[in-house]
Amino acid sequence: MTTIMTGAELDPDEHARLYRAAASRDARFDGVFFVAVRTTGIYCRPSCPAVTPKSSNVTFHRTAASAHESGYRACRRCRPDTTPGSPEWDVRADAAGRAMRLIRDGVVERDGVDGLADTLGYSTRHLNRMLTAELGAGPLALARSQRAATARTLIETTSMTFADVAFAAGFASVRQFNDTIRQVYAASPSQLRASRRTFSGGGQLSLRLPVRQPFDSRRVLDFLAARAVPGVEAVRGDTYARVLRLHHGTSVVSLRVRDDSVTMAPAMHDLRDLAAAVQRCRQLLDLDADALAIDDVLGADESLAPLVRSAPGLRVPGHVDGFEVAVRAILGQQVSVAGARTTAAKLAERFGDAIESDAATGLVRAFPAAATIAAADPADLGVPRQRGRALVGLAAAVASGQLALDPGADREETRERLLAVPGIGPWTAAYIAMRALSDPDVFLDADLVVRKAMRSIGADASQVERWAPWRSYAVLHLWRQESENGASR
CATH class of the missing domain: 3.40.10.10 (DNA Methylphosphotriester Repair Domain)
Known part of the structure; x- marks a missing residue:
């Protein structure tokens, strides 16, 4: 770009x-x-x-933050702060892309700019200089812009007190919240609430997540439904619900997923986790993907073109928890999707943390934490011993901080560290990169279903390079091709 x-x-x-x-x-x-x-x-x-x-x-x-820093306020007519995120930040593997993904996940609110710089391996001064030169705003301004957008959504769509809104959006004080809203929107919080068009809160927190079009909602729900771990997540009709393990506690979120919109209804344990929950749900559904650009590249290939035409806006589902998807990738080695799901359910039932049962969704537990699996005996995990050792080794690396499995991680370095864990091979590391790290350009060339689909559409290895930088999406098209023909991955 x-x-x-x-x-x-x-x-x-x-x-x-x-x-x-x-x-x-x-x-x-x-x-x-x-x-x-x-x-x-x-x-x-x-x-x-x-x-x-x-x-x-x-x-x-x-970025909106760059405009704010230059003294501009958001247009009240087109509401630029409510646009989907730029797809650039999900594609880029450099420091700026990683920084943007971490800022969206709330790292600045939790750990400060020093913590962000530490995670990226830079000095605070160099990080500020780099992001200002690259994006027109430093990390504090970028985080502040995100807080303002979150706050505006809460002001206009809920009956929360302004003090609660400020807290949930990540502001350090109500005064800082008031000053930022006035500066960014040229209106006070009271004026924004008075001017809202509609409100149907009734005490239920509900957020509308912007979606970059086109968006194939049915197939992303089908993908999640086939892998849903009972008690941890569920899909009913057009709604996906799951338990989220966040920084300040465990929460439950429901997502009503449609082609034109996604509505998020979070039941938060701690409002400080709201921004992170929103970002993880966006990542889960791949809402910021530039579907038109992706379809243009993949649709230009003669073999893939029919698949792309039949499923415009196909997404690569990410995940809300990198460790969870890594565990499930190991459980899925050389077994079917249904088999991996059954094993994951047994693991969650035995080692997951129970929550107060959610009557609306039937959810009862969080997926096991890394520290819990790291402390387990591999023989007690209900899987072959070698696979059990891989799970414990992975969990120990994550629990100790030696391995980060989130979209802000360095993708190449993370894949190398994954491959260093006994029992994790190239397929597993690549699958984790595709879903936990939201890498858009992973091709699972050793995947049996992918190979079968390649043969069925008449494609060969020489074509794969032309699918960059969207090879993860090509994999989803190939899986879909075989899934709808009776196979699964």
């Missing part, structure tokens, strides 16, 4: 390209960049229906 600079740093050709994109009002660019108007002091999403300003009066920003 072309680097988007701001103001005088932007070369004329790039400015003209972005201006044409903004003038087209193409919603595909929403969240990818933002348009700030000097004469009004506001910034918009590219698809804003307002009259397009003169080219000389606009600057372009890669």
Whole structure:
């Protein structure tokens, strides 16, 4: 993706390209960049229906935080802060991409900028300099922008007190919350609440998650339903529910998943975990993927084109817990999806933490924590001994902090560390990278179902390189091809 600079740093050709994109009002660019108007002091999403300003009066920003730092407020008409996230941050494996994924997960609120820098392996000063040069805003400003967007959603869609909203959004004080809302939206929290269009709260926290279109909701639900661990997660109709193990406790979340929208109903143990819960649910459903760009690349291949046409907007489901998906990947070695699910259910029943039963969803426990599995005897895990040793070795590495399994981890380094765990081979490490690390460019060339699907569509290994950087999505198309023909992975 072309680097988007701001103001005088932007070369004329790039400015003209972005201006044409903004003038087209193409919603595909929403969240990818933002348009700030000097004469009004506001910034918009590219698809804003307002009259397009003169080219000389606009600057372009890669993040909302950059626009905020430059003194612009969010447009009240197009609400640029409610756009889906930029797909760039899920694709990029560099430090800026990792930083954005960690900031969205709430690392700055939990550990501060020093903690973020530590995780990335940089000094705080260098991290600030790098992100400001790359994104137009430092980590504090990026986190502050996310807090403001979360707060606005809660102000307008719930009856929560403003003190609770400030707490849930990650602000350190009500004063900081008030000042930020006024600066970003040119309105007080009271004014935002008074101007909301509709409200159907009734005490139930409910959030609408923006979705980048097209979105194949049915198949992402089918994927999750086939792997749902009883008691931990459930799929009923168009709703997926599960127990989340978050930083401040265990919560339950329900997601009503449709092609045009996703509605999240979280029952939070601690409101400080709300932003992280939202981001993990977005990652689970792959809501920020640039489906049109992905389909363009994969659909250009003669063998894959029919699969892409039959399932536009197909997503690669991520996960809410990297350790959980890694455990389930090990359990899934050389067995069917149904077999792995059964084993995971037994493991969760024996080692998972019980929660107060949720009557609406039937959920009763959290998936086992890494420390719990690390302390277990491999012979007690209900799997072959070698697989049990792999589970304990993985859990020990995660519990000790030697191995991070989240979208902010260094993908190459993490795969190397996974392969160093006895019992984890290339297929397992690649599958974990695809789902736990949200790596969009993983190809499971050793997967038996993938090989069978390749033969059935007449594709060979020489074509795979042309599917980059979206080979994870090619894998999902190939799995779908075989699944709908009676096989599964």
